[in-house]
Amino acid sequence: MSYSYFSDAYAEPSRQQYPPPNYLPPNPQHFSDHPGRYNSNDRARAWTSAGRGSTTAGRFGGRSTGRGFEHTNARNPNQNYSQNYNQKVQNPNQYQTISERFTKLKLAEEENATTGINFDAYEDIPVEITGTDVPKPVNTFAEIDLGEVLNDNIKNRCKYVKPTPIQRHAIPVALAGRDLMACAQTGSGKTAAFCFPIISGVLKTTSSAPVYGRREMVAYPLALVLSPTRELCCQIFEEAKKFCFETGVKVAVAYGGAPVYPQLKSLERGVDILVATPGRLTDLIERSRISLAKIKYLALDEADRMLDMGFEPQIRKIVERLDMPSRGSRQTMLFSATFPTEIQRLASDFLKDYIFLSVGRVGSSTDLIQQKVVFVEDSEKRDYLRNLLHDEKAKGNLGKNALTLVFVETKRSADSLENWLCRIGFPAAAIHGDKVQFERERALRSFKNGVTPILVATDVASRGLDIPRVAHVINFDLPRDIDSYVHRIGRTGRAGKSGLATAFFNDKNSSIAKAISELMKEANQDAPDWLNQYAESHSSSNDYRHGSSKFGGRDFRSGNGNNADDGGNADYRGTSNSYYDYAPSPVAAEFSTSNYGGGGGGGGYESVVASGWE
Numbered sequence: 001m002s003y004s005y006f007s008d009a010y011a012e013p014s015r016q017q018y019p020p021p022n023y024l025p026p027n028p029q030h031f032s033d034h035p036g037r038y039n040s041n042d043r044a045r046a047w048t049s050a051g052r053g054s055t056t057a058g059r060f061g062g063r064s065t066g067r068g069f070e071h072t073n074a075r076n077p078n079q080n081y082s083q084n085y086n087q088k089v090q091n092p093n094q095y096q097t098i099s100e101r102f103t104k105l106k107l108a109e110e111e112n113a114t115t116g117i118n119f120d121a122y123e124d125i126p127v128e129i130t131g132t133d134v135p136k137p138v139n140t141f142a143e144i145d146l147g148e149v150l151n152d153n154i155k156n157r158c159k160y161v162k163p164t165p166i167q168r169h170a171i172p173v174a175l176a177g178r179d180l181m182a183c184a185q186t187g188s189g190k191t192a193a194f195c196f197p198i199i200s201g202v203l204k205t206t207s208s209a210p211v212y213g214r215r216e217m218v219a220y221p222l223a224l225v226l227s228p229t230r231e232l233c234c235q236i237f238e239e240a241k242k243f244c245f246e247t248g249v250k251v252a253v254a255y256g257g258a259p260v261y262p263q264l265k266s267l268e269r270g271v272d273i274l275v276a277t278p279g280r281l282t283d284l285i286e287r288s289r290i291s292l293a294k295i296k297y298l299a300l301d302e303a304d305r306m307l308d309m310g311f312e313p314q315i316r317k318i319v320e321r322l323d324m325p326s327r328g329s330r331q332t333m334l335f336s337a338t339f340p341t342e343i344q345r346l347a348s349d350f351l352k353d354y355i356f357l358s359v360g361r362v363g364s365s366t367d368l369i370q371q372k373v374v375f376v377e378d379s380e381k382r383d384y385l386r387n388l389l390h391d392e393k394a395k396g397n398l399g400k401n402a403l404t405l406v407f408v409e410t411k412r413s414a415d416s417l418e419n420w421l422c423r424i425g426f427p428a429a430a431i432h433g434d435k436v437q438f439e440r441e442r443a444l445r446s447f448k449n450g451v452t453p454i455l456v457a458t459d460v461a462s463r464g465l466d467i468p469r470v471a472h473v474i475n476f477d478l479p480r481d482i483d484s485y486v487h488r489i490g491r492t493g494r495a496g497k498s499g500l501a502t503a504f505f506n507d508k509n510s511s512i513a514k515a516i517s518e519l520m521k522e523a524n525q526d527a528p529d530w531l532n533q534y535a536e537s538h539s540s541s542n543d544y545r546h547g548s549s550k551f552g553g554r555d556f557r558s559g560n561g562n563n564a565d566d567g568g569n570a571d572y573r574g575t576s577n578s579y580y581d582y583a584p585s586p587v588a589a590e591f592s593t594s595n596y597g598g599g600g601g602g603g604g605y606e607s608v609v610a611s612g613w614e
């Protein structure tokens with residue numbers, strides 16, 4: 001595994017070729033003597049400035065970690081935190097602890113990005129399925145009738161060796177034509193879990209060519225995938241195109257902020273699967289360029305977000321008040337890593353006799369993510385971050401192969417932190433909702449390719465984005481609710497790889513203390529004592545996960561037996577059609593012994609590799 005030390009470049013500018021080809025620092029006035037005037041020289045100057053910044057930075061980062069923190073009180077965490085917070089902070093030498101944890105983690109190894117998935121990490125996860133006549137899960141892709149070309153793409157283009165647990169359970173349910181509400185941890189392969197059955201279904205259906213409306217072509221997609229953000233929409237589109245390669249299935253995308261003309265042109269060429277954000281979709285429907293009349297498959301990714309207060313009216317309009325076939329006449333699949341009870345209740349309006357599937361407790365986080373919570377006052381956050389980044393840099397844990405995603409609360413603070421990071425010698429980009437789409441895409445691109453190995457983001461980047469080399473998520477500002485925390489930290493520790501998540505916590509975050517502490521315990525990690533104390537003192541005011549218990553976030557129908565949609569149809573936990581995948585249940589036995597070549601969830605990966613496609 002090799003890391004590039006991007007910031008070494010700053011310490012010795014002469015060795016580097018600056019400016020890098022496609023990085024343009026944000027808000028050039030910060031680097032320019034003349035705000036508002038920006039010319040081509042500014043780019044070079046910006047990098048010189050950044051270089052200068054790093055000279056200062058070098059005082060900390062260029063030397064050994066220990067010395068790096070010895071300059072001033074303000075930058076000496078040992079002194080600061082032992083003086084001010086020794087009641088709260090267990091280990092005052094936190095930067096080092098974080099970096100040590102980081103070094104121990106097995107970070108993204110590029111070549112093996114997908115084949116190297118650590119399936120063992122998913123083996124022990126309890127699975128809950130409720131509903132009537134639940135189709136049996138599968139162990140291998142070969143067992144599923146997805147069609148030859150799709151199977152070939154899965155195997156040879158995607159290099160997926162075997163299905164992840166959510167795929168093992170969800171794909172047979174979806175192929176059986178059942179409505180589905182599915183919940184599985186971040187990074188566990190939900191996209192493929194809804195894409196494969198949709199593609200397979202579309203392959204068995206005659207495509208509908210666009211037809212002329214009164215004046216212009218109207219597209220009639222067979223499947224609609226909705227996502228809450230433009231970036232996620234593009235990501236799903238790219239994934240779907242990869243899965244559909246040479247199948248003849250046409251995929252198109254429609255999202256806001258981008259020119260509409262190319263999107264219309266692609267719709268005119270015909271579309272089977274449309275991936276869209278709600279706003280642009282509604283616009284195109286109202287312009288009579290898309291009709292939903294022939295939709296057979298509807299998938300909502302990040303479904304709880306799609307149905308929360310911000311989006312729900314739009315989704316309701318698309319699903320219930322335009323020309324989409326009603327529930328029962330289409331197949332509806334909802335996926336997310338989190339599913340609050342009240343959103344489940346809302347979602348059930350769109351589903352008919354559905355199966356509820358959860359891999360792990362609803363809203364739980366994978367233990368592939370090493371969580372760390374440190375106590376940092378707002379006024380100290382920047383110093384803390386600077387020291388942390390220098391320490392990571394010194395240890396080689398920051399660079400194009402180990403990207404760092406920093407979450408902040410507001411768009412303004414995203415811009416401001418980005419500029420500050422660039423000034424002190426850490427190339428960063430920012431992404432938030434006030435940026436034009438072009439800037440958002442540029443920021444994401446420069447982050448992904450490591451030109452700016454730090455991305456400062458608001459929650460616009462918290463869901464769904466799959467960037468394999470994100471090794472560290474820093475919650476510079478913690479979110480107010482635990483579900484957002486789960487999604488944010490879920491940008492690392494994906495597809496079986498490990499990741500690190502550091503949260504800056506202070507008094508303002510008391511209301512989330514209990515939830516984080518519980519989440520850490522559930523992921524077999526020790527929450528610091530001071531956090532547990534916060535958790536205790538705020539437990540009465542904090543309705544953790546809406547009162548859910550250990551395996552509590554689950555099918556809301558289980559709670560009271562009153563299902564808004566299905567009445568008494570569903571078989572709930574404990575009936576013959578519902579089961580847990582805990583060893584030694586029959587299902588667990590089926591997976592962990594006969595097919596996985598090893599019991600108790602420790603099934604050897606090699607044996608799976610051998611059997612995955614046989």
Ligand SMILES: Nc1ncnc2c1ncn2[C@@H]1O[C@H](COP(=O)(O)OP(=O)(O)OP(=O)(O)O)[C@@H](O)[C@H]1O
Pocket residue numbers: 114115117159160161162163164167184185186187188189190191192336337463464465466490491494495
């Ligand atoms: N069967 C598989 N084998 C190997 N890799 C897989 C498999 N299925 C999915 N992946 C990879 O796992 C990664 C995560 O998948 P995906 O983005 O679908 O996760 P997710 O569950 O939707 O996460 P989130 O909740 O954050 O949206 C992707 O890079 C994907 O290519």
